[in-house]
Amino acid sequence: MARKSKTSAKPGGFVSTTVEIEGRTETRIVEMPAFEPAAWDDKAELGIVGARVPRMDAPERVTGRARYTADITRPGMLHAVILRSTIPRGTIRTIDLTRAAKMPGVFDVMGPGDTPAGTRLFAREISYAGQPIAAVCAENERAAQNAADAIAVEYDTLPFVVTFEQAAAKDAPKARAKGNMMENAPLVMNRGDIESGLKAADIIVRREYRTPVQLHTALEPHGAAAEWDGDRVTVWESTQGIFRTRENVAKALGVPLSKVRVIKDYMGGGFGAKNGAGPHTYVAAVFAKRVGRAVRCLNDREAEQTDSGNRPSSVQRVTIGAKKDGTLTAIFASIDVPLGISGWEGGPGQIYHEMYACPNVRTEETFAYVNVSGMAAFRGPGYVEGAFGLEGAMNALATELKLDPLALRKKNFTKREPRQGRPYSGNNLLACYKEGAEAFGWSSEDRSPKSENRIRIGRGLAAQVWPTGGGPPAYALVRMNSDATIDVLAGTQDLGTGARTVLSQLAAESLGAKLSDVRAIIGDTESLPYTGNSWGSMTTASVGPAVRMAAEDARSQLFEAAAAMLDAKPGDLESRDSRIVVRDTDRSMTFADVTKKLGNVMIIGKGSRGPNPADTAIMTFGVQFAEVEVDIETGVVRVLRIVAAHDAGRIINPTLAESQLEGGIIQGLGYAMFEERVLDHSLGIVMNSTMHDYKIPTMADIPRIDAFFVGGADPVANHTGARGIAEPPVIPTAPAIAAAVANAIGVEISEIPLTPWRVLAALEKKR
Amino acid sequence: MRLTVNGRVHELDPAPAVTLLELLRDRLSLTGTKLVCDRGECGACTVQLDGEIVYSCLTLAAACEGADVLTVEGLATDGKEPSLAPLQRAFIAKDAAQCGFCTPGQLIAANALLARNANPTDDEIRAGMSGNLCRCGTYPKILEAIRAVAAGEFELKPEARKPEAGAARGS
Numbered sequence: 026m027a028r029k030s031k032t033s034a035k036p037g038g039f040v041s042t043t044v045e046i047e048g049r050t051e052t053r054i055v056e057m058p059a060f061e062p063a064a065w066d067d068k069a070e071l072g073i074v075g076a077r078v079p080r081m082d083a084p085e086r087v088t089g090r091a092r093y094t095a096d097i098t099r100p101g102m103l104h105a106v107i108l109r110s111t112i113p114r115g116t117i118r119t120i121d122l123t124r125a126a127k128m129p130g131v132f133d134v135m136g137p138g139d140t141p142a143g144t145r146l147f148a149r150e151i152s153y154a155g156q157p158i159a160a161v162c163a164e165n166e167r168a169a170q171n172a173a174d175a176i177a178v179e180y181d182t183l184p185f186v187v188t189f190e191q192a193a194a195k196d197a198p199k200a201r202a203k204g205n206m207m208e209n210a211p212l213v214m215n216r217g218d219i220e221s222g223l224k225a226a227d228i229i230v231r232r233e234y235r236t237p238v239q240l241h242t243a244l245e246p247h248g249a250a251a252e253w254d255g256d257r258v259t260v261w262e263s264t265q266g267i268f269r270t271r272e273n274v275a276k277a278l279g280v281p282l283s284k285v286r287v288i289k290d291y292m293g294g295g296f297g298a299k300n301g302a303g304p305h306t307y308v309a310a311v312f313a314k315r316v317g318r319a320v321r322c323l324n325d326r327e328a329e330q331t332d333s334g335n336r337p338s339s340v341q342r343v344t345i346g347a348k349k350d351g352t353l354t355a356i357f358a359s360i361d362v363p364l365g366i367s368g369w370e371g372g373p374g375q376i377y378h379e380m381y382a383c384p385n386v387r388t389e390e391t392f393a394y395v396n397v398s399g400m401a402a403f404r405g406p407g408y409v410e411g412a413f414g415l416e417g418a419m420n421a422l423a424t425e426l427k428l429d430p431l432a433l434r435k436k437n438f439t440k441r442e443p444r445q446g447r448p449y450s451g452n453n454l455l456a457c458y459k460e461g462a463e464a465f466g467w468s469s470e471d472r473s474p475k476s477e478n479r480i481r482i483g484r485g486l487a488a489q490v491w492p493t494g495g496g497p498p499a500y501a502l503v504r505m506n507s508d509a510t511i512d513v514l515a516g517t518q519d520l521g522t523g524a525r526t527v528l529s530q531l532a533a534e535s536l537g538a539k540l541s542d543v544r545a546i547i548g549d550t551e552s553l554p555y556t557g558n559s560w561g562s563m564t565t566a567s568v569g570p571a572v573r574m575a576a577e578d579a580r581s582q583l584f585e586a587a588a589a590m591l592d593a594k595p596g597d598l599e600s601r602d603s604r605i606v607v608r609d610t611d612r613s614m615t616f617a618d619v620t621k622k623l624g625n626v627m628i629i630g631k632g633s634r635g636p637n638p639a640d641t642a643i644m645t646f647g648v649q650f651a652e653v654e655v656d657i658e659t660g661v662v663r664v665l666r667i668v669a670a671h672d673a674g675r676i677i678n679p680t681l682a683e684s685q686l687e688g689g690i691i692q693g694l695g696y697a698m699f700e701e702r703v704l705d706h707s708l709g710i711v712m713n714s715t716m717h718d719y720k721i722p723t724m725a726d727i728p729r730i731d732a733f734f735v736g737g738a739d740p741v742a743n744h745t746g747a748r749g750i751a752e753p754p755v756i757p758t759a760p761a762i763a764a765a766v767a768n769a770i771g772v773e774i775s776e777i778p779l780t781p782w783r784v785l786a787a788l789e790k791k792r
Numbered sequence: 793m794r795l796t797v798n799g800r801v802h803e804l805d806p807a808p809a810v811t812l813l814e815l816l817r818d819r820l821s822l823t824g825t826k827l828v829c830d831r832g833e834c835g836a837c838t839v840q841l842d843g844e845i846v847y848s849c850l851t852l853a854a855a856c857e858g859a860d861v862l863t864v865e866g867l868a869t870d871g872k873e874p875s876l877a878p879l880q881r882a883f884i885a886k887d888a889a890q891c892g893f894c895t896p897g898q899l900i901a902a903n904a905l906l907a908r909n910a911n912p913t914d915d916e917i918r919a920g921m922s923g924n925l926c927r928c929g930t931y932p933k934i935l936e937a938i939r940a941v942a943a944g945e946f947e948l949k950p951e952a953r954k955p956e957a958g959a960a961r962g963s
Contacts (some may be wrong), residue, residue, distance in 0.1 A: 088876070093893065244826070289890075294891045688930065689892060690929070723922040
């Protein structure tokens with residue numbers, strides 16, 4: 026049953042609570058909700074929550090009616106194009122905008138010094154190739170591009186660094202004035218004592234793992250349209266966070282929050298890279314102000330692939346100590362990450378501390394700034410890279426100890442979150458191991474390759490953990506119209522994840538309404554209550570409880586109104602399929618009967634997300650098994666099969682949640698097999714910025730995927746019982762595939778992507 | 793020049809450099825078809841031109857004189873009563889669209905595939921659809937949807953030729 030939050034705060038009072046966002050823990054002061062709905066545990070009788078309801082906005086998406094930011098047009102709208110630097114470091118000596126300004130169709134041109142300082146646009150100092158240096162606004166994109174091409178720029182070039190080694194070298198050119206190393210020191214996380222842990226070990230394995238830069242490659246590029254009405258600006262933005270975008274725009278342009286409206290209806294993928302405003306937003310907004318017309322600015326594909334964020338590469342030197350029976354005694358990792366010109370410490374280290382029971386764990390992560398476009402959060406940031414190192418080393422340890430890698434993981438299962446010793450809200454990882462192994466047909470004996478043919482089959486596995494509790498603040502309203510249709514209002518975003526559907530299901534269930542009467546209205550800062558960014562797999566667990574509470578509040582009001590009409594007490598009423606029944610009688614009326622009588626007297630339910638349970642770790646767990654075939658003559662790997670078993674608490678819509686699992690696995694497969702940004706080290710530019718040269722998986726690359734959920738509701742996490750699921754499935758896929766390839770060819774894999782030449786190089790080591 | 797788009801005849805005068813995609817999106821406001829890579833690598837802009845699939849981002853509008861174009865907006869037209877095509881209903885039922893940005897191109901590619909080969913094997917579907925990229929990873933669901941349509945699972949019965957009864961609509 027639900028553990029009570031260790032707070033005595035009364036409804037309306039304010040309490041402190043912690044929220045984990047992509048591995049970062051934030052403390053927030055939050056008001057206690059007016060009431061807390063009873064948690065839905067596994068015994069709760071639910072009909073709409075848990076049902077395989079079709080995605081409610083799918084009709085819009087399959088007819089072309091869904092309007093994305095890239096489809097926004099406004100009367101008289103102009104188009105802006107950004108000119109970007111072609112050198113990685115230096116200074117703009119001269120930039121001549123006059124010719125561009127006179128080109129046909131051009132309305133306005135901006136360069137260094139022409140935008141408010143808060144936009145940080147068009148600096149003369151260049152610190153990476155692709156940095157915006159000027160922009161053109163014209164009647165169409167073609168005219169704007171032609172004019173941008175006519176801008177003459179002369180640079181004074183400076184020496185630059187694009188790799189970690191270059192950045193770390195003595196007397197290296199400075200990517201940033203304050204130095205190339207973040208904080209000038211590694212980020213150290215430690216528990217216990219590594220030295221004594223290694224002394225206690227019967228066996229020590231030392232390995233080095235390398236992961237590539239992965240590009241988000243969302244099909245809809247970053248983009249915005251902006252239009253001013255007097256001193257108020259409306260921004261249409263393809264974003265995971267409308268309120269954060271509003272904050273960014275208000276701050277950059279020096280405009281009050283109340284005068285910035287951000288709208289996002291549909292978006293074509295984000296994956297972590299679209300968490301706020303960017304250069305395109307400011308360019309659109311500033312031009313729109315200067316020209317007095319709406320302006321749209323979309324990244325072209327090259328800009329999207331080279332200057333919209335990425336998952337940074339890593340080198341992870343891992344040392345693991347263990348007893349003969351596999352009990353871990355020490356985990357140590359020294360990690361290098363070149364972030365690009367900007368970024369944050371969402372590094373590979375965290376998962377080393379969180380996955381297994383081990384008394385002594387230490388990570389030392391060094392983050393370097395280099396003269397390349399900055400990183401951004403990318404689905405499971407840090408944990409994806411870290412899992413490749415940690416799970417690779419665990420598989421190496423299993424091989425050395427001649428232990429079943431699954432048994433090794435079960436042996437080191439942790440009953441409590443190992444960093445602070447907190448209990449989990451729920452943890453079915455052992456059940457994931459069991460059910461995943463059964464579904465895959467995992468056997469500890471039957472894994473070594475028997476074939477002497479050139480096609481070798483191999484099997485491998487890897488596990489995953491990820492913080493997914495979500496948390497406050499998040500608010501929602503549930504409004505009943507006079508015809509008993511129901512509007513769910515929450516200022517959240519649907520990235521293609523299914524938020525509209527899931528929130529509608531929660532509202533319909535709580536109200537006892539027909540799902541077809543419910544519509545979720547999201548994505549507008551001006552008319553909707555605040556919710557946070559859709560990042561960190563947090564939307565369902567953050568906004569869901571607020572929507573449920575708002576719907577319960579609306580139902581209470583509806584019952585109050587209906588009680589008089591039915592000559593009953595509110596407490597004797599029940600609702601289902603938009604009908605109110607007096608318990609144990611045949612007296613009933615439909616929602617519409619009630620709302621019709623009320624006319625435009627509105628029922629408006631209000632909900633907010635309460636604090637998280639105190640001292641509790643809320644995580645999603647899982648394991649994935651991979652089967653591959655490797656052609657040892659050509660080095661070509663084909664993934665044949667992936668089995669994925671994950672525990673994310675209650676699954677509100679299994680169909681949509683399975684789509685999240687499959688999507689994560691497929692991005693993980695791309696990371697394992699093909700995806701790698703290639704830099705020209707002598708020029709400091711990206712070599713593969715097209716979708717032909719940067720390879721993401723196609724339908725022809727997809728194996729059989731059997732992805733499912735294990736366990737049930739998690740009523741401790743929050744009163745809906747749901748945790749997050751979007752990011753966890755991408756985490757273990759690459760190490761599972763690498764383990765399967767290693768099993769197939771009898772050589773450990775230490776670097777991805779597993780392109781044929783890399784596999785052949787691994788085979789060469791064996792000979 | 794004359795161009796038929798989704799059964800409607802248009803008299804147009806595109807500039808020489810205008811692509812079919814620009815004509816559809818900017819001139820005819822048919823924004824279902826998407827621009828993604830702008831160089832024929834991703835399939836998001838796929839339309840049918842006289843039945844054949846083409847990348848509309850690489851097709852010059854002026855070269856399409858007299859042609860018949862089908863876009864995602866034309867799939868649902870069924871006589872006078874609008875109704876979703878079996879492929880569209882299958883994509884909804886199988887959850888074959890996440891963000892949906894590639895979906896119009898996927899649908900048109902699938903439509904052309906099934907017109908060429910009414911009973912494709914899974915490998916034929918994979919080969920036929922591998923020119924259409926999806927970053928959300930809906931491929932298994934797209935495969936299922938096409939397979940189901942080929943098996944006749946989503947054929948419209950004559951009496952059912954009306955808008956989806958009871959289908960939930962968000963917006």
